[in-house]
Amino acid sequence: MSEKKLIKSYMLRKGRMSDGQRLAYEKLKDVHCLSYEDKSIDFKKIFPDSGKHFLEIGFGMGDVTHAIAEKNPQNAYIGIEVHSPGVGKLLSEIDKKGLKNLKVIEHDAVEVITNMIADESLDGIHIFFPDPWQKTKHYKRRLIQPDFTRLIATKIKPGGYLYAVSDWEDYAQQILQVFSEEEMLENKFSDWAEPIEWRTETKFERKGLKKNHLIREVFFKRKE
Ligand SMILES: C[S@@+](CC[C@H](N)C(=O)[O-])C[C@H]1O[C@@H](n2cnc3c(N)ncnc32)[C@H](O)[C@@H]1O
Known part of the structure; x- marks a missing residue:
């Protein structure tokens, strides 16, 4: 790390x-x-x-x-x-x-x-419209990568969820793939999630919609 x-x-x-x-x-x-402290909340x-x-x-x-x-x-x-x-x-x-x-x-x-x-202390994690780092040479700066996904999955209680949304198609595909490959997680849907009714629109979502971007929802659970 x-x-x-x-x-x-x-x-x-x-x-x-x-x-x-x-x-x-x-x-x-x-x-x-x-x-910020070097100590569990x-x-x-x-x-x-x-x-x-x-x-x-x-x-x-x-x-x-x-x-x-x-x-x-x-x-x-x-x-x-x-x-x-x-x-x-x-x-x-x-x-x-x-x-x-x-x-x-x-x-x-x-x-x-x-x-x-602390490990297994969260019921859910939300990541809405993470920075897409559009240029290929910057992809390494994208937050959602395998190591980060493993880290956040360990913090979720069994049965808790990980919910990410992106309007950037190839990053959304990456998120879906990386979450799918993490063995602690399972998709609640067959691939993309249905829009979750309690999530209201974010500033970056509005920007994406203005550019006619498709909004992709990804919703996984930590395995029981
Ligand atoms: C594209 S914006 C989306 C903001 C908001 N979720 C929305 O949908 O309008 C991504 C945000 O993530 C924040 N961010 C990126 N990496 C971060 C990190 N490692 N720690 C804390 N915030 C981070 C950035 O500062 C930025 O405000």
Whole structure:
């Protein structure tokens, strides 16, 4: 994993934090963010009343993240993102809606998952529209590769799920193939999943739809 960890699946885009996002970021970071630590998260301590525990990787502006958390107050959610304006936006939504069941970690998801998430501790993982890294020479920067898939599969409880969506056809094909080849996982569908009714539209989904891209859903379970 050490060599793989050097490959970043994201490019930090500079600036462009609106005044509102900056204000929310500065005021709310210490309230709704969890710091990156080399230690497993104690879900029961952070969310004492929660039933199930879910993780979203690369939430972007977090539009789906807060919508799902709001609809499911009985569950606990952690969103991971490295893009500060998106973190600021999600923090302001958490505050506005008074959500007690959603926390944010601003850090590289690979490190967070490796060091902060205990094995078999999650009921589900969401990865919506991961960066497609369109040029062939950049494919190695795509987040969803066999090693990463093995890593996240180990964090899901038996019977829990892994749900990814992409509008980038060859990346979607790669995701379907890599998940299919991971022996801890099984497809809930024969190949592509039906659209899952509780997932609302994301910013990157809207961009894809404007370009007439097909939205591909991939939904696997960790084997019991
Ligand atoms: C194409 S955007 C999609 C955002 C959002 N899910 C949506 O659908 O609108 C992918 C996001 O993943 C984030 N990302 C990529 N690799 C990451 C990593 N290793 N750790 C945390 N976030 C990451 C990027 O910063 C970016 O915001």
